[in-house]
Amino acid sequence: MELIYRAVVVFLVGFLFLRLTGKKAVAEMHSFDLLYIFVLTNIISTPVEVENLGKAIIYSAITVIIYKIIVRLSLHNKLRWLLYGSPTVLIRNGDIDRKGLKKARMPINELLAHLRVKGFTDTQNIAIAVMEETGEISVIPKAEYRPVQPKDLKLKVKKEYLPIPLIMDGQIISHNLKYLGLDIEWLMKEVKKKGEKVEDIMLAVFLENRKLFIDNNKIQHNNNDPNYYKPGKDN
Known part of the structure; x- marks a missing residue:
């Protein structure tokens, strides 16, 4: 029972501290973000092996406070450049920056792979490609190779509407209804009208026309129809 108690406490304390830290530490890993995660992980996992649960929680709290102070300091422009690394240019105006690649320790084949992931196959079409401090590659194509926007064609488009989930995995989302x-x-009236049951609905969303769209757990099977092809041997 004591082992279960320690594991539960360690997990809950770690979850609490990560929530207090905020989304940034998990979503955008800078150098000190990674260090913070490594240190915090080691501290909160210690009580599972030895008898120092209280001290581990205190040390974890101190680590969280230090991290929060560093994040706050990083908001000041004069200190930002000490805490964050500068972006590294990899491609500029269609030309590969060899010094940038060397600084980023990135071989050309890896750069090309990153570009393919972004949807680019020719380095000549790129205005600038930059490795951010988080390790992400930002790619901006030349004007003539960027995707065509409705504004370019002088088209008027309606405002994008985000369908609002009302049922997910058979569970009603009450706060969205409210x-x-x-x-x-x-x-329930709308669900019944469509001949469905709430517990069988995978997703039901409220559309712009104020109607309910339902995606249930039923999969349509149409033999020999190319539109319903499934990769593998299950056809």
Whole structure:
């Protein structure tokens, strides 16, 4: 029981401290972000092996405070350049920057792989490619090779509407219903109208036309129809 207790406490404390840290430490890993995660992980996992649960929690709290101070200091421009590395230019105006590649310790084949992931196959079409401090590769194509935008064609497009989930995995999303000014009775009526059951619905979303779209767990099978092809031997 004590082992279970320690494991649960360590997990909950670690989760709490990561929530207090914020999303940035997990989503954008800078150098000190990685260091923080490594240190915190080692500290909070120590009580699983030895008898110092209290000290580990205190040390973890101190580590979180230090990290939060560093993040706050990084908001000041004068200190930002000490805490963050500078972006490294890899391609400029279609020309590969060899010094940049050497600084980033990146072989050309790896650079080309990153470009393919971004949807580019020819380095000559790129205005600038930069390795950010997080390790991500930012690619900006030359004007003549960027995707065509509706504004370029002088087209007027309607505002993008984000479908609002009302049912997910058979569970009703009550706060979204409340946000839309709807109630359970309305939802159940719509579900019944479509001949469905809430527990069988994988996803139901509220559309711009104020109608409900339902994706249930049923998979349509149409033999020999190319539109329903499945890779593998299950056809």
